[in-house]
Amino acid sequence: MRRNVSQVIGYTLEQCLSPRVHNALFAPSLPLRYTKGRNDTIDSFDGRKRWLHGTATLAQKPRGVQLSSERFPQLKRGDFARVTDSDLQVFERLVPSRVLTDLEDIEGHNVDWSGTCRGDGQVLLRPKTTEEVSAVLRYCSGRRLAVVPQGGNTGLVGGSVPVFDEVIISLSLMDNIISLDEISGVLVCQAGCVVDKINGALEPHGLMTPHILGSKGSCQIGGNISTNAGGLRMLRYGNLHGNVLGVEAVLANGDVVDCMSTLRKDNTGYDLKQLFIGSEGSLGVVTAASLLCPRVPAAVSVALLGCDSFAQVLQTYNAAKRMLQEILSAVEFMDRASMEVVQENLHLTCPLGTHSYYLLVETSGSNAAHDEEKLNSLLGHVMEKGIVDDGTVATEPSKVQTLWALRENVAVALRADGCVYKYDVTVPMSRFYDLVADTRKRMGTDVTRVVGYRHLGESDIHLNVTCPQNSEDVFGALEPWVYDWVAKYKGSVSAEHGMGILKRDYLYHSNTGSAVLLMKQLKKLMDPKGILNPYKVFPD
């Protein structure tokens, strides 16, 4: 049943970050176009509540998601064996009572988070230990059975579900927190730990994960590592390449590679764990990790600022970096069209007047009074210099949340326009808004809106284009033009989530031929039979 859009108004920040709303916020490009017949409005998530509580016990069958093998007819099934009864018997021996073959049980693991990709996996394995993962992979390698490792299945490029009939290896039961050293802030856990669970263990010690994601209630650390998930704290704490201290992974042939250091400094040989960070499970299955965890900040404040030129936006960003330095934790961007859509479609109220651009500047620190003073100094400076035309500061949690809600609800609001074409890309700072402006010029009156928003601090922009319904013409005008534009200005066609199957054809757009060649050689070295997450990352 269609819900009134006004029902989504007033999401708390926590809600905005829930898997449910996350889906609306962060859904990637393409799905709305391809999933014909799918309900494009926000209530389309109602039927998928099962995702909110893990994937293991899900029974409800998602409807209307086309099989990837049909959707991408150019894809040919690889030269892999098919699972036989004899294989099932072996699996049952390797992971007793944790071999699922009932298609109702498996269905939730065959369809990706955004309801865009649907595999035809016939068997799901649920190992509890690294040894079991190793035994399974050794067997699959010997039998030439393709596998797809699956964490929380919250990825948005179709990387975590089968394309054909790959064996699904779910890490969900590998969810033990192994150790926590409060002094060094290093936590060691199995790969299947959900980020919320990890934060639950850290919280009594005043610690938190270095990354936080919209899907934190479902996504697993192993999947985060495999996709180098960035999230909301990256500006402050950096990415997982710097914060993951150790990884244990199982190679395609079943060999366990143990790089489980818990040390911040360790320069003994090649830093192998880096190979598994961001390689989308195609070089090995991450089974455990150690994480460097920062302290929870004592205070969080937010300023919402309005600017009338993009030059002013950059000046403001520069001033924030200079004046807030160590307490700066986010610089989020919205253009006027983004602010208009949350006002028009969700009836949220912006405390500022109308401006061409808006910045949400967040600070996190150990002393609320100090942070507030710094933030007010910034505000005074940018107002006095005429860089910012209007601004407001919030330090009280509920008000902080209200300001964040404006930014976080853009994606939800856009859905009310009908069809949304979404692009999550990174663009060099100097070109950050040109992508939106050029797209707007190109699309003219053929579309309802062209909006740009997201993480200015990381040069990560969401370009979203809306129109009343799917349109071949609109889509044809957008792609591959958008990706070509990004490539021309040396941006990244995938700021988050990796290539999966949805973006794999654009791998060369953000990588040189020499780099892709070496990637392929690495893949060949570490997975010579190509059984690990096939059809992903690389174009044919």
Place this chain on the structure above:
Amino acid sequence: MRRNVSQVIGYTLEQCLSPRVHNALFAPSLPLRYTKGRNDTIDSFDGRKRWLHGTATLAQKPRGVQLSSERFPQLKRGDFARVTDSDLQVFERLVPSRVLTDLEDIEGHNVDWSGTCRGDGQVLLRPKTTEEVSAVLRYCSGRRLAVVPQGGNTGLVGGSVPVFDEVIISLSLMDNIISLDEISGVLVCQAGCVVDKINGALEPHGLMTPHILGSKGSCQIGGNISTNAGGLRMLRYGNLHGNVLGVEAVLANGDVVDCMSTLRKDNTGYDLKQLFIGSEGSLGVVTAASLLCPRVPAAVSVALLGCDSFAQVLQTYNAAKRMLQEILSAVEFMDRASMEVVQENLHLTCPLGTHSYYLLVETSGSNAAHDEEKLNSLLGHVMEKGIVDDGTVATEPSKVQTLWALRENVAVALRADGCVYKYDVTVPMSRFYDLVADTRKRMGTDVTRVVGYRHLGESDIHLNVTCPQNSEDVFGALEPWVYDWVAKYKGSVSAEHGMGILKRDYLYHSNTGSAVLLMKQLKKLMDPKGILNPYKVFPD
């Protein structure tokens, strides 16, 4: 001529970080033992001033450094070709007028920074461009000529000089800063840029490199990347795996791998640049890089604290992390023996009374008054709780420097004892001081001192043992016992600098067999003929 040790008293922090003093401070284990006849006192560096001004124009020949091929008689020269006149003609065509064959000119490039390792390289090439590096490597690969890439030659494990007659490829002439984006803080440069030069370019923009090293006046960014140099800012800014955004490297066969992203977020395929960070030039020669550069802090403060138990040290560290959080930039450790040696041998004055342990806590922030208030709060808290027995805070630069000098001069002071056995290792925080205590117990009265100091914040400890002169008995009691101890407690035998040739035999001490196997496979894949920096990293 022997200098009076008192002449080294009162080094400024800048001086302490100079290449000259750096050598005394950070020299690794073994050299003093092995370089028989070498003058062990601080004036032994006088004769090596040439290192301070780059390596290209050095003419003075280092004396008394044994050839590595003689020192390690178990090492056999690999199955590589020897450079012929015909090769020299080709080199002259590839890098015109930048082929050095005069052994006097090359000598400085054959001997490592600490005067420990000496190669027998007969030719030095000085390319200016990536294309030249590529052409040279393509040729060397075809001819099966071994090469050693060399940056500032400031490494301390013998990784940057030949072992036999490898062709030396110096990156020193590749020192162009290519671009600087002030807004994003991303600098792009050639690999031969010295860190000081990079900081010189950043400074007018209020930016700095994310790492700073004792050898910053000589070391080059390519070498830093190849060894994943940590340095003094790592507690705050993390390591180079997180701060290097892009790398260009030339593979052994001459292929150029261009991963020169300048983006903070880019998840398109495997993050290949990580392969070149910390692999000691054995997988490829880094020719250019892009770096994420933080802002220079407006204020720096330091507290020196005295504790009487190691439990109190850890409690203090924990309190500092909690109360200083975002402004904490260093937590340095000295035991009583370390403080005694700077007092006894260098007559430095400690403003505190005698304590079992000392902590130097540094803050860096954007507001001096805020930082001082936070630091004073910390001091009040730890004194009130009885965790710290005595403490002092310095905010004025010269006083900050005076406190730092105590910590920075430990290594210099130790040399006056005669012979120093030095171990730079990482040990899990809970075991941080046990290594020193156990060593002290083991060595008893056979040695003058056993001291422990360095970066508590990164679990990186320098264990130094002194005695009047080299002693086979002392050495035999220390090794491999120290490395075995580190391995037993899952520490790292190389906190900094990598394995090179000096530590390669201990690679398995800090890595599992499965990890080393994969490292070897990577090496074989990327350098099938093994021409890149042979004899390093891996034991035979």
